[in-house]
Amino acid sequence: MGLRYAIYDVFTDRRLAGNPLAVIFDADALSDETMQALAREMNLSETVFICSAANPAHAGRLRIFTPMRELPFAGHPTVGAAIALCELNHAEQRPDFDLVCVLEEKVGPVRCAVRLSAEAASFAEFDLPRTPSRIELNLDRQGLADALSVKVADLAFENHVPSIWSAGVPFLMLPLHNLAVAQSVEFDPGLWEKAAPFVEGRMASAYLYCRGGVHHAAKFHTRMFSPDMGIAEDPATGAAAAALSGAIRHFDGLPDGHHPVLIEQGVEMGRPSFIHLHIDVKDGAIARARIGGQSLKTATGEIHL
Template identity: 30%
Template sequence: MTTLEFQQVDVFSTTPFKGNPVAVVLAADSLTTEQMAAFASWTNLSETTFLLRPTSPEADYRVRIFTPQTELPFAGHPTLGSCHAWLTSGGRPRNETIVQECDIGLVPIRSEGERLAFVAPELRRSGPIDEALLSRVAHGLKISPSSIQASAWTDNGPGWLSVLLGSREEVLALEPDYASLAGLSIGVIGPWNPATDGTEAQFEVRAFVMSAGVNEDPVTGSLNAGLAQWLIGEGRAPQHYIASQGARLDRSGRVYIDLEEDKIWIGGATITRITGTLQV
């Protein structure tokens, strides 16, 4: 029997149990892919990660990311949660910027006081969405195609395609037909109205990840990264903003977006809620 250090980290919220949890297994090099997949299925969290020795000389550590059904090349809240667990377990970066290795490549991460932030990775797919697919998305979201203000592929690994609605209210009102959206990863975003919604955030986001066996993800770093690249790139969002996510799931996620020079940083709070050991 193998005993490994384990943490469960709450990401993207400073309020206990209101962010997105990720299970992190440290020094997991002894585990097989099958053991990793079995544990991720057992935790039944949106993602479970395994920290490993890096294979790149530039990386501080390597991570593998699993949903209950599949392995992902990259995901946002697992990136921040894994980095937090690595740091709190004694990890020391080679330089001021931490470098995570994952299947999508090397991801820079930095400390921002009480938050960690990662650089949005290059999109694997961008550009317009096929009209037939967009019609399927509108049907599955139970909205009129005319209520979609803009749309684009925002895929940085999980397969995201995204749509912009006219308001936070429209985003929160969605009651998708998940079965009709099987196999898709859909991001939906809409602006806050300062007069009625306040100024704590500027956009509301929801993430429907049927492709990974998760109907709705509470707070999603990879999606927010892709959304920021799309919306800032098209001038539809400012260079610095806060996205709110998770309200329909009784969460209070906050994702901090900052464009600096040619990099978009995606930041949020990271707090360990559970520590212990895993026996395999």
């Protein structure tokens, strides 16, 4: 059995940067166990399997796996898969061709807008399938600080304090005092397992953020660590950026209107990524939010099973 696959670098406009994603096509016949084994074999933050959609009007149905488990929703597989499918199905209409498609994920249908480009990286953005919500749990701040090798006083800036948010996948949001502190973090998985809360039956992933960034246009600099997902550190985490939109609106008290936010991640790994977050606030709440970014294909091949 041969399966076509491609590797895309997501949330970047240049190859060998951003977050690499394995896209495996025509995956209807694969069992859950085979998908998980292939995700371990690929050994990337996420591998996405494209299956036939239940609704024939939709572009495809996604199964998203980390090396350790399946996710109901993730950002860089959504962006990468949307571009991969559109490149596959509409190659004759490039360059600079715009279209809208719907991808079926376990979290629900996800609407994506794609701009294909023959000369540069293509771009895709999607509407958040769920608005972010806060999960209230007691947090061991000293234990969390020890796991990051920072001081407890560094786990905050302005109004921001540690909190848990989810827009489909929960993350423990850890605000850090400044960029220097964020770049100095030494994550200890053993200490994290002792201090991290369990959310929805699983150990929480760590999403670190501070204001500003290495890139002058970035409004937030972020890092993500997830022993539970088998991810030592992630170059870009769209689902976490989606959850972060809730923390930004809450702690910054965003007024009604449209708020564009550029998030950088992966800098410390040598794989800089740029996530475009757009937040629309109405009556003091998030009415709509979108995640977007560029992506390029870096490799193609065939898997033999």
